Amino acid sequence: MHTHPLRAPRGTPRLLATLLVAGLAGGLAPAAFAQTTFDVIGPHEYELPVDFKPFNVFVQYAYVQNNKDTxxxxxxxxxxxxxxxxxxxxKYVRFWTPESNPRIGLAYEVIVPEIGVRNHSATNAADRHSSGIGDPLTGFAIWMKPTPSSTFGFQSFLQVPVGDSRVSDTNWKNLSSFLWDVRLTDKLGWTADAGMVFQSEKTDGTRPGNTFHTNHRLGYRVTGLLEPFVALDYESTSGRNGNPSARALDGGVGMMFHTFDNQSITLRYSSSIEGKNHVANNSLNLKYAYVW
Known part of the structure; x- marks a missing residue:
């Protein structure tokens, strides 16, 4: 039987209480991918507990993006x-509450991307398929609960340019954002974030502009198993080194399957509504989360 995360007893890690880290730093660098920063988050992503015993989360994300339009x-x-x-x-994440202040929660995580790009129209045969391990990310999150039905926090991650040369962005990045979740009713919930991506100089001498992003999910729990939701993602990158500014606004629809207390599967389709100097999003997204 599912226990609502806000009513879970101390020391009981429930999936919906822990799905925050299923999305922390989930969005990779905007320079490398068409999707907007952090757009992998789902419903309940930042619905987090306080005053709990330590636990772990493993998350596997996957998406397929078709770059047919820009x-x-x-x-x-x-x-x-x-x-x-x-x-x-x-992604692996460790959750805990400091004994000195059980009214806050903490998490630390490591994310390893696996990337493949297919371009059958490329002139050079060697460029028609590129794959490898991307630049890993690591970082932390901290949060509190202003009310029993809301969460507010901050997360910050470092992306390290040590991935395979074919898929690495070759520069350091910091992804920092505020996060929040509000349970509007027992069935309706809003989870969201807003933050910035700062990048260092690449090996080719260019330095991408700073990126602002914000991501929103509004889900409605229709049954114990099913939670349909709508998604809205936006990012805007400033111009720098002769590169023009860019932006993208994406909309999406999805379904979260609450399969077990300690597991869930989330599916979403996302498409761009408008943009500028940006690849149009046209992607199918999958997320599997396991808590122990």
Whole structure:
């Protein structure tokens, strides 16, 4: 039987109480992928407990992005290069509450991306398929509960340029954002974040501009198993080193399957609504989370 996370007894890790880290730093660097930063989050992502015993979470993300369209400088959608990006992200997270202050929660995580890019139209045969381990991320989150039905916190992650040369962005990044969750009713919930991505200089001498992003999920628990939701993701990158500014606004629909107390599966389709100098999102997203 499912126990609501806000009513879970001390020391009982329930999936919905822990899905925060299923999304912490889930979005990879905007320079490398078409999807907006942190757009992997789902319902309950930041619905977090306090005053609990330590526990662990493993999450496997996967998505397939078809780069058939892109937005030009005028904001018009034009034909893209037709490539396909397949990404997996394997994540381990440790949760705990400090004994000195059980009213806050802490988490530390490590994420390893697995990346594959197919472009059958590439002139050079060697460029038609690229794959490898991407730049890993590591970082922390801290949160509190202003009310029994809400969560507010902060997360910060470092992306380290040690991935395979074919898929590495070759620069350091910091992804920092505020996060929040509000249970509006027993069935309706809103989870969201807003933050920045800061990047160092790449090996080619260029330095990407700073990126602002915000991600929102509104889910309604129709049964014990099913929770449909809508998604809204936005990012805007400033121009720098002669590179123009860019932006993207994406919408999506999905379903979260509450399969067991300690596991869940989330599916979502996402598509761009408007943008500028940005690949149009056209992706199918999967998330599997396991808590122990």
């Amino acid at each position: 937005f030009n400088a005028a904001g018009d959608k034009v034909k893209g290069n037709g490539s396909q990006t397949i990404v997996g992200m394997s």
